[in-house]
Amino acid sequence: MRNTFVKEITNIAKKNKxxxxxxxxxxxxxxxxxxxxxxxxxYNCGVAEANMTTVAAGLALKxxxxxxxxxxxxxxxKTLEQxxxxxxxxxxxxxxxxxxxxxxxxxxxxxxxAVEDIAVLRGIPNLNIVSPADSLELKSLLPDVxxxxxxxxxxxxxxxxxxxxxxxxxxxxxxxxxIYHGKRICIISTGNIIVNANEAVxxxxxxxxxxxxxxxxxxxxLDTDLLNKVFKxxxxxxxxxxxxxxxxxxxxxxxxxxxxxxxxxxxxxxxGEQFILKSGNQKKAHENLNISPKSIEKKIxxxxxx
Amino acid sequence: xxxxxxxxxxxxxxLKKISKQVRYETIKLVHLTKTxxxxxxxxxxxxxxxxxxxxxxxxxNVNNFKNIKETFILSKGHAAPALYAVLQKKKYISKKxxxxxxxxxxxxxxxPNIKVNGVLVSSGSLGHGLSYAxxxxxxxxxxxxxxxxxxxxxxxxxxxxxxxxxxxxITGKKLKNIMIFIDCNKWQATEKTxxxxxxxxxKNKWESFGWKVYEINGHNFKSIDKVFNKFNNNPMPTAxxxxxxxxxxxxxxxxxxxxxxxxxxxxxFMKAKEELGIE
Numbered sequence: 001m002r003n004t005f006v007k008e009i010t011n012i013a014k015k016n017k018x019x020x021x022x023x024x025x026x027x028x029x030x031x032x033x034x035x036x037x038x039x040x041x042x043y044n045c046g047v048a049e050a051n052m053t054t055v056a057a058g059l060a061l062k063x064x065x066x067x068x069x070x071x072x073x074x075x076x077x078k079t080l081e082q083x084x085x086x087x088x089x090x091x092x093x094x095x096x097x098x099x100x101x102x103x104x105x106x107x108x109x110x111x112x113x114a115v116e117d118i119a120v121l122r123g124i125p126n127l128n129i130v131s132p133a134d135s136l137e138l139k140s141l142l143p144d145v146x147x148x149x150x151x152x153x154x155x156x157x158x159x160x161x162x163x164x165x166x167x168x169x170x171x172x173x174x175x176x177x178x179i180y181h182g183k184r185i186c187i188i189s190t191g192n193i194i195v196n197a198n199e200a201v202x203x204x205x206x207x208x209x210x211x212x213x214x215x216x217x218x219x220x221x222l223d224t225d226l227l228n229k230v231f232k233x234x235x236x237x238x239x240x241x242x243x244x245x246x247x248x249x250x251x252x253x254x255x256x257x258x259x260x261x262x263x264x265x266x267x268x269x270x271x272g273e274q275f276i277l278k279s280g281n282q283k284k285a286h287e288n289l290n291i292s293p294k295s296i297e298k299k300i301x302x303x304x305x306x
Numbered sequence: 307x308x309x310x311x312x313x314x315x316x317x318x319x320x321l322k323k324i325s326k327q328v329r330y331e332t333i334k335l336v337h338l339t340k341t342x343x344x345x346x347x348x349x350x351x352x353x354x355x356x357x358x359x360x361x362x363x364x365x366x367n368v369n370n371f372k373n374i375k376e377t378f379i380l381s382k383g384h385a386a387p388a389l390y391a392v393l394q395k396k397k398y399i400s401k402k403x404x405x406x407x408x409x410x411x412x413x414x415x416x417x418p419n420i421k422v423n424g425v426l427v428s429s430g431s432l433g434h435g436l437s438y439a440x441x442x443x444x445x446x447x448x449x450x451x452x453x454x455x456x457x458x459x460x461x462x463x464x465x466x467x468x469x470x471x472x473x474x475x476i477t478g479k480k481l482k483n484i485m486i487f488i489d490c491n492k493w494q495a496t497e498k499t500x501x502x503x504x505x506x507x508x509k510n511k512w513e514s515f516g517w518k519v520y521e522i523n524g525h526n527f528k529s530i531d532k533v534f535n536k537f538n539n540n541p542m543p544t545a546x547x548x549x550x551x552x553x554x555x556x557x558x559x560x561x562x563x564x565x566x567x568x569x570x571x572x573x574x575f576m577k578a579k580e581e582l583g584i585e
Contacts, residue, residue, distance in 0.1 A: 020448065040448050043444070048468075048475060050433075050437070050468040052475075054437030054441060054468070055437055055438075055440050055475065057437075057441055058437070058438045058441015058442040059444060061426070061427075061445075062374060062441070063445075064445055066441075081431055085428060085431060085434065086437075089420075089428055090420055
């Protein structure tokens, strides 16, 4: 996903001369091409994320479209006040990219697990939160994110993720994307963990169960129109996210649900509320946390009996 | 016939006069609203007045949102009443707006925000202003422009790690059109600055970060004028260590940290007014 991001942003920056890329000493050789093409629009800001974030705000005041890029944990937790006061309060069009969000860096330890990032950021006014499912959805969303000139947290995977789409989907920020229409149950997910849901769906079909699947790539603002349709059409709703049980997509959806009179049943699939140790890698972490394709399939089968 | 000395003397007398008026307005604002941070406001008023009123200081129309050129950031946002009094004197805000300070329905809060004319960035949390100036200056560098960016910070503010991130970034990226005034009034909220974290020798610290550093009396207009002069030609960013007195100008407030939070009652206000020679 990160390679696609850099390729896309390099393309977009050709026409859009206002794009300035700020990196927190991350992505070895990743930005070489961008730097070669636009030497005055790339700056390695060092391992000093708080400063990088406010520098971006200063550039935005000057009319630029700055993008800050580093590992999700660092670009959210070390910079929270800068994001709130310097970017969101004056409503500046800065894009904060969190690479390796969720458990993409599972093996690197808790310091690199960004499973509270959405929870931490969601309450900040003016901020959009966008989390593409795969490289193709990223390609579709990134130009829209740039065009909007709003403070945006862009939550990404790292590299080598499976694609869920076969071609670039036509989707926009703030509009969830229906991957499959289904019957009885719908799975709503965000970010690259959606591939686990996809695998589960394909296996469930063999058992004559046809879940709907939605990529809710924009967590804020939430596509409540689509949610209303889902609540009306499906009795059972499963929400899958590579995020803590507190404050993420599930919380966002439940906040909307509370305001309306629906009678749906819910299954919550997330990383719980814990520090995740001894996982080794992302796949194993998913197994341990019961959010692997197999676990999702099993849980849905059980859920449909309720 | 005027010579250069007479002209300068006339300007410094003018600045002194403005400074007294700003002190009076600031004390009055804090007295009327029972708000805090009077001592921290009084220590930096001469720096503010010199920046805004000296001929070598900021041009008019600073912090113009529509076309940002020269900027001034009050990074020690808690000195807001002093800034507001200066902005009123410079006609960025009216007297009526000034006296809405800290009242319901007023944008003039106890820390500056961007809804106030003449304020470019909201401050109040320490350690943000210098990074903002770095971003503005980097933008100028990309656009091949040379605008001056002035930041007023406090010595206590240098506790914040982000200040030193910005200090290294600015010299690392060779941004030179930034000048910071550090209002070293020796106190922060609860104790002597140098006793809480080891701030001294602050001059050496900034020098070792690659800045051109001057150490001056922060209440002396001639000295502040001089650094403005030098800043324009410095090949590196400029840091001005301003030795100041917290509560400066009022005998019973000077160097007494009680006035970090305390606001003057009627009797104290009248005494301060008398000391300033305001009719």
